[in-house]
Amino acid sequence: MLKPGSTIGILGGGQLGRMLAMAAAQLGYRCIAYAPEKDPVAGDVCADLFTNDWHDAKAMAAFAQKCDVITWEFENVPVEPLAPLTQRLAPHPRALETAQDRVLEKRFVENLGGRPAPWKAVDDRGDLMEAIERIGTPGILKTRRDGYDGKGQWRMASARDAEGFNRTGTPLVYEGLVAFEAEFSVILVRGKDGAVRYWDSPHNVHESGILARSSLPAPAVVTEQVESARALAKQVADALDYVGVLTCEFFATRQGPVFNEMAPRVHNSGHWTIEGAATSQFENHIRAICGLPLGDTATTGSAVAMENIIGKAAAKAHAFLADPDAHLHLYGKATAREGRKMGHVTRVTHG
CATH class of the missing domain: 3.30.1490.20 (ATP-grasp fold, A domain)
Known part of the structure; x- marks a missing residue:
């Protein structure tokens, strides 16, 4: 169990790292990021920032030396440079190896009895x-x-x-192509002791390949298939001896859930948990990798809706603040490119 004041290293500098660092700060931890990209937004809320190349072994070693535990915020971190860091990494990099190659991922899930397209x-x-x-x-x-x-x-x-x-x-x-009636995700957190907790599965709607909205309660076609999908997601987590938040995306079909892909990290479809669940996915990921007790994942509202703010829509995002039920999150990105996730807004209904 990491004591307050310990340092968490985050590989990657995007909005997921930013929100992880903010959750870590509430629990008394400091974060540093390793993000070889221009103006990583996670760096705005981290105590230190390395912008060296992924394959800069000297810089990576210096980064690791400052960290008590290291995690990642996106699944395309190269695995090879992480070999010397394995003992400090959570989750284990085998999760990255599996998720980074669609063929390996599909074979892995099929071997567990799952059904991809x-x-x-x-x-x-x-x-x-x-x-x-x-x-x-x-x-x-x-x-x-x-x-x-x-x-x-x-x-x-x-x-x-x-x-x-x-x-x-x-x-x-x-x-x-899968003939599906709805898309949904199973978001779970697994502790170092193997304990697993799930958030309610949201109904996800994509536009042009990008998640547009996640909402709860999900329609019956989703809720009827969640138990089966959760069972597979737990098998994935257990097989990887996973620690932290893991997301598996599914298609709800007339024949049951069809596995789409896994994301070994906190996930866009779980952003609603910041205001809509007892413990957010970001806080529970920090709890898990630091060896702390996992938090309650219960949904706290009768209905929750999260909408992504894409591209130039961010310029008018402050208008959401006129809605007393809206919780606005902007990620601090300077350039609003087409298709770029600039923020999200969540509405929680009570009663």
Whole structure:
């Protein structure tokens, strides 16, 4: 159990790291970030900031020397430079290795008895044509690595779309489209002692591949499948000996939940927990990695809705403050690019 005043290292400098650092401060911890990017917003609320390259071994060692425990805020942190840090990392980097490669992730979940969308690894156009023939269209062609928020994805409406596709040298995976009635996520926290707690599963709505809204209570088609989805998510967490917050995204279908992907971190669809749950995902992640008792995950309102603020919409975000039920979070990003998450607003209804 880490005593107050200990230092938590955060790998990555985005809004998730920012909110983790804010939660850590409430529990008496200081945070430092390692984020080789321009103007990392997590750095605004951290006691120190390293902006060196991920593969700068000397800088990484100096960063680790200052930390009592190290975690990450996004799943594309390179695994290789983390080898010397393994004893201080929570979760274990095996979670990163699994989530960073869509093929490894799907095989891992299938071995646990989970059901992802029909898929096939694609290394060349021949593989793609074979995948389309076997799985059919429409489908989605995705990069095996580094894809998020709809990036690195191409929709294949028919075999004709594949004929002119040229992505030589990039490992891909082809997935058949799932006929789903709703999307939802299972967000859990697992402690060092193996204890697991779940937040209520929100109904998630995506627009252009980006999460637009998460809301509770979820429709019946979701709530009826949550128990089964939770069972698989717990198997994932246990198999990885996971510590911290883990998110698994699912499609609710007439045949039951279909696994979409996992995120070994706090998640956008859990932002509502800051105001809408007894303990937020950010606080519980800090509790877990520091060896503290896990907090209650119960939803505190009768209804909760979280809406992302995307791109230029951030310029008018302060207008939300006229609504007494609105809780506004802006992430301090200077540039409002199209499709960039600039903040979120949450509304909690009581009674």
